Amino acid sequence: MAPSGPAGAQPSPAEPLSRSIFRKFLLMLCSLLTSLYVFYCLAERCQPGSGPVAGVPGRGVPAGPRELAAWPAGAQRKRLLQLRQRRRRGRPGPGDSGDQDEQSPGLAAAPGGSGAGSSVVEAQSGTLALLLDEGSKQLPQAIIIGVKKGGTRALLEFLRVHPDVRAVGAEPHFFDRSYHKGLAWYRDLMPKTLEGQITMEKTPSYFVTREAPARISAMSKDTKLIVVVRDPVTRAISDYTQTLSKRPDIPSFESLTFRNRSAGLIDTSWSAIQIGLYAKHLEPWLRHFPLGQMLFVSGERLVSDPAGELRRVQDFLGLKRIITDKHFYFNQTKGFPCLKKAEGSGKPHCLGKTKGRAHPAIAREVLRQLRDFYRPFNRKFYQMTGRDFGWDG
Numbered sequence: 001m002a003p004s005g006p007a008g009a010q011p012s013p014a015e016p017l018s019r020s021i022f023r024k025f026l027l028m029l030c031s032l033l034t035s036l037y038v039f040y041c042l043a044e045r046c047q048p049g050s051g052p053v054a055g056v057p058g059r060g061v062p063a064g065p066r067e068l069a070a071w072p073a074g075a076q077r078k079r080l081l082q083l084r085q086r087r088r089r090g091r092p093g094p095g096d097s098g099d100q101d102e103q104s105p106g107l108a109a110a111p112g113g114s115g116a117g118s119s120v121v122e123a124q125s126g127t128l129a130l131l132l133d134e135g136s137k138q139l140p141q142a143i144i145i146g147v148k149k150g151g152t153r154a155l156l157e158f159l160r161v162h163p164d165v166r167a168v169g170a171e172p173h174f175f176d177r178s179y180h181k182g183l184a185w186y187r188d189l190m191p192k193t194l195e196g197q198i199t200m201e202k203t204p205s206y207f208v209t210r211e212a213p214a215r216i217s218a219m220s221k222d223t224k225l226i227v228v229v230r231d232p233v234t235r236a237i238s239d240y241t242q243t244l245s246k247r248p249d250i251p252s253f254e255s256l257t258f259r260n261r262s263a264g265l266i267d268t269s270w271s272a273i274q275i276g277l278y279a280k281h282l283e284p285w286l287r288h289f290p291l292g293q294m295l296f297v298s299g300e301r302l303v304s305d306p307a308g309e310l311r312r313v314q315d316f317l318g319l320k321r322i323i324t325d326k327h328f329y330f331n332q333t334k335g336f337p338c339l340k341k342a343e344g345s346g347k348p349h350c351l352g353k354t355k356g357r358a359h360p361a362i363a364r365e366v367l368r369q370l371r372d373f374y375r376p377f378n379r380k381f382y383q384m385t386g387r388d389f390g391w392d393g
């Protein structure tokens, strides 16, 4: 008995012609259906278990065209740029203020990394982005220049929710550490922006860098400067807590605070103390920038009323008031306000564990001496800025 041929093989002379045509037709139909299914997947309609949560664009997976269509125009443009730029991610940030300051969601790898989900998104964004202008890299028009441990990361993360703000995630440290690399290098660190969008960065050490005011002014006299300030005593303890987390064997806060404890002489050369002399650090900035070009954000109010502080910041930057109370919720576990939907992921987002560390208990008497020490500097700072931050009340 002759063996029967494999499916799709040449018809034997005994096989009727109509049957062979029918089999070919079936084969073609199958491949057509397969292609349709692949297309269907590309349109992100068959992501198992990762469908978007109602009303939360991009939740679970990055937003597809259908979700994008439901977003405001500014958010759509921003989202497309982010998707496009994710392809080129992988370049590490140039540095930060000492902490492993978490990358914002917009720059962090998407869940699944370079897995199937991301390639699907890239295929879509590539097609869609081609239809739109991709934007260009600009030098920042606004910079958060300080202060270290003031709440600078929280402010930047909150601002990034705004569709007209684009910011570099890591701290560039251009005006203090990398100025020799030139403005082209600096610009290249920035994300692409479209017309009407603001480019921003934050490097808290600029506020205490002697050369920074002149350098920023040389880049552009119109640069808007934001300083997040916090009670200098709490700020010093926060600064110390950060160092302690990396070097647990350092001396106590109390012993580092004084040059001579029995004489009550504060060691102003210790950077944790030095940075809190805000009035002193502000002077050189005011020689290069008018006061109206600087905004002082209360680090305390950024925690107690983030929407209120963000309203001031949006007004200062000439942005539409888009970030409001609706964007925040108070996370009891974290003990801080968090975003209901972070930029880039659409998921609830609190800052990482390097923000909001528990501070060590400091002797009451030392706290009193520090408050006495800072009081005149604080008063001068309130006068200079026209705002009483309430640290001495």
Ligand SMILES: Nc1ncnc2c1ncn2[C@@H]1O[C@H](COP(=O)(O)OS(=O)(=O)O)[C@@H](OP(=O)(O)O)[C@H]1O
Residues within 6 Å of the ligand: 097, 098, 099, 101, 147, 148, 149, 150, 151, 152, 153, 154, 204, 237, 238, 239, 241, 299, 302, 303, 336, 337, 338, 350, 351, 354, 355, 356, 357
């Ligand atoms: N929403 C929210 N979530 C978490 N943390 C918040 C928030 N808002 C302000 N802060 C305070 O930010 C402090 C860290 O400040 P910076 O981000 O400027 O620090 S750094 O200079 O960039 O290292 C950090 O200081 P510590 O509490 O001492 O860790 C926080 O108190």
